[in-house]
Amino acid sequence: DVKVTQSSRYLVKRTGEKVFLECVQDMDHENMFWYRQDPGLGLRLIYFSYDVKMKEKGDIPEGYSVSREKKERFSLILESASTNQTSMYLCASTQIGTGRTEAFFGQGTRLTVV
């Protein structure tokens, strides 16, 4: 009963490439999030979206953009990949009124930029 699915488990891209990471959820959640997970730095929020076509910057948005054209899908875009964007990327979703609701996570995409 997988609820949040990320399109790729592993990706290897070259410096300067445009990279798309896709995330789909089947729980009709309003909120979706993109984090990057690095050892010693925890989960850092890149962007989140609280509705279709709505987005807010997180703590580290530089070098990234997002797209949410449909409620169930939230895409993270690396406009021009760089080696310092090598990381594990996690997508999550919650219902609106996040306070008491559980966040569901995807399995993660490990991106390597060479």
Add this chain to the structure above:
Amino acid sequence: AQRVTQPEKLLSVFKGAPVELKCNYSYSGSPELFWYVQYSRQRLQLLLRHISRESIKGFTADLNKGETSFHLKKPFAQEEDSAMYYCAHHPTQGGSEKLVFGKGTKLTVNP
């Protein structure tokens, strides 16, 4: 700034010993705090939430508003508890729906 702090990056205990993973927050009002866990090669998942006042896999966590803490405790650690643990704040007031996580604590339970 609103913040969740986990002061220990690494914690190592022996099987059967008590374990406490620390979490402090800097939010005013009534925060909604959660613990998430990530076992090796698995996705991040909810362990427990303070509002439920429940014990999951032997773990409990009590919200202490005076100390602004939400420490995770287990009286007798097991090897299968070895994992990465994250404390998280879920917003409750109107406005941003931003989820905030601590930096995580890697727990190793040795045999």
